[in-house]
Amino acid sequence: MIDLDDIDRDILRAMQKDATQSASQLGRRFGMSQPAMWRRIKRLQDAGVIAGRRVVLDKDKLGFGVTVFLGVKLAAKGRVSLEDFERAVSAIREVQTVEHVLGLYDYRLRVVATDIADFERVLRRRIMTLPGVGNVEANVLLTEERLPGPL
Missing domain, CATH: 3.30.70.920 (Lrp/AsnC effector binding domain/regulation of amino acid metabolism (RAM) domain)
Incomplete structure (x- = not known):
């Protein structure tokens, strides 16, 4: 298990709400540079905490009622x-x-x-x-x- 600090948890919450945010956008939001944010995200991915990203589709609009x-x-x-x-x-x-x-x-x-x-x-x-x-x-x-x- 990986040790997570408060910033890691905040990043994960933000990414769960909107996984399309870039490292640059997240960095600005949390007062970090883009490279520093990318390193944090990469560490979370390498540790398996972030297992992937996905797009949520509207099944009704696609005809699955x-x-x-x-x-x-x-x-x-x-x-x-x-x-x-x-x-x-x-x-x-x-x-x-x-x-x-x-x-x-x-x-x-x-x-x-x-x-x-x-x-x-x-x-x-x-x-x-x-x-x-x-x-x-x-x-x-x-x-x-x-x-x-x-x-």
Whole structure:
């Protein structure tokens, strides 16, 4: 684990809010030169604290009006490896996240679709045909009140 000072934490908060800020912009904000800020960011990246940067897309504007969380219980864990299932389900473009969980289900999937009919097609033709799939429970997302925020 890396030792973080208050400035590191402030930089991380600022970058989580807007990852498009340059080292120069962040430097001005925190009273540092661009090279000094770049060194701090590089140290955080090299330590793995900053694992990457991403663009958040508006799924509704892109035509994905339905998000469904699926709980998937594998039918025969001995006959199909977890890696085989994970590889196969990760290849489905509508599946946004694959989480191996402990509890009633073996996996939790976040699936996006244009509408319910499209989701049904993905479920029937792509997900239910995967090797080892047993029970599946679907929960349709109605609203998302809290978006992921700073750690």
